[in-house]
Amino acid sequence: MERLTSTPEHLERAAALLRSGGVVAFPTETVYGLGADAFDPAAVARIFEIKRRPRFDPLIVHVADEAMLDAVACDISPLARRLIARFWPGPLTLVLRKQASIPGIVTAGLPTVAVRMPAHPVARELVRLAGRPIAAPSANPFGYLSPTRAEHVERMLGDAVDATIDGGATECGVESTIVMLEPSPTLLRHGAIPAEEIETITGPLARELSAESAPLAPGVLPYHYAPRTPIRIVDLVSVAPSERVRAGALAFTAPAGGYALERVLSPAGDLREAAARLFGYLHELDEAGLERIDAQPLPSGGLGAAIMDRLQRASATS
Numbered sequence: 001m002e003r004l005t006s007t008p009e010h011l012e013r014a015a016a017l018l019r020s021g022g023v024v025a026f027p028t029e030t031v032y033g034l035g036a037d038a039f040d041p042a043a044v045a046r047i048f049e050i051k052r053r054p055r056f057d058p059l060i061v062h063v064a065d066e067a068m069l070d071a072v073a074c075d076i077s078p079l080a081r082r083l084i085a086r087f088w089p090g091p092l093t094l095v096l097r098k099q100a101s102i103p104g105i106v107t108a109g110l111p112t113v114a115v116r117m118p119a120h121p122v123a124r125e126l127v128r129l130a131g132r133p134i135a136a137p138s139a140n141p142f143g144y145l146s147p148t149r150a151e152h153v154e155r156m157l158g159d160a161v162d163a164t165i166d167g168g169a170t171e172c173g174v175e176s177t178i179v180m181l182e183p184s185p186t187l188l189r190h191g192a193i194p195a196e197e198i199e200t201i202t203g204p205l206a207r208e209l210s211a212e213s214a215p216l217a218p219g220v221l222p223y224h225y226a227p228r229t230p231i232r233i234v235d236l237v238s239v240a241p242s243e244r245v246r247a248g249a250l251a252f253t254a255p256a257g258g259y260a261l262e263r264v265l266s267p268a269g270d271l272r273e274a275a276a277r278l279f280g281y282l283h284e285l286d287e288a289g290l291e292r293i294d295a296q297p298l299p300s301g302g303l304g305a306a307i308m309d310r311l312q313r314a315s316a317t318s
């Protein structure tokens, strides 16, 4: 595995790997992605193998500009164009009708394709230099905590990838928000752009976030984003001192005290800061050999919805 940085030479090297069927982990503004040429079914198949991801779970395709978008998707509605004008580049993924040239392995056989234009300069430059759309799920083993640092990728996937570009910690810390527009505007995954912001353009979004919506968003499974250590959502003040000794805590604004290891997401109660730190702290807590992790519930408005979604799936047991 090559360790690369964001210098022009290294990005050109990573782009060359992608052009020749390689698999490269790279930073985006949300989480680290595991990328391959979206037009190369064999390269995309390697992503599924490396992640041990079920083939029914389609990938997000990353584009650098609108010309690339048109190579990936067709019949783009005026409403989709308005969302693109407002939120791209950025952490909004749109589910659109796919072009015939996108291989079925990318979309798990669906007639639609999930597309986004990342805002992170490294991600965007990499896709531009590769000269083709890049299919990239999060760079973690299927079902496990998402990576927000290059070290997370290296620890979880190691030598299985051809190269990892180290771009430091990601800014948002939670994945993109996924919206489907046909037949009607629907939220498929809470993410880095709060649903309320998207609704200023789309009007009220239907919600299809549960496991029952499997055909629409196959990857949105109840058990996901999970550490190996058992995790539960609980008001920390209600936990008895004796139960804290061998456990870890993920607090929101203030430590509860008495835990073997405790991390505070945002002393100021800032949900952006909390989202940015979420997975990094969960990785740390998971590495600490604790009996259990207790996570404080957060307010569910704005970015709180995306954070609580991740915690709920992480704590689901099936």
Ligand code: TXA
Pocket (backbone or CB within 6 Å): 028, 030, 031, 032, 033, 034, 057, 058, 059, 060, 091, 093, 095, 107, 110, 112, 113, 114, 136, 137, 138, 139, 174, 175, 176, 177, 178, 188, 216, 217, 218, 219, 220
């Ligand atoms: O922020 C992000 O979106 C990150 C970075 C790397 O861009 N990527 C990411 O990918 O989160 P992944 O594979 O972990 O999540 C992709 C989600 C899956 O839940 C999948 O079900 C959904 O996108 N998806 C992909 N194609 C779809 C489609 N055609 N229709 C509905 N959902 C789709």
Ligand code: MG
Pocket (backbone or CB within 6 Å): 137, 138, 146
């Ligand atoms: Mg993922």
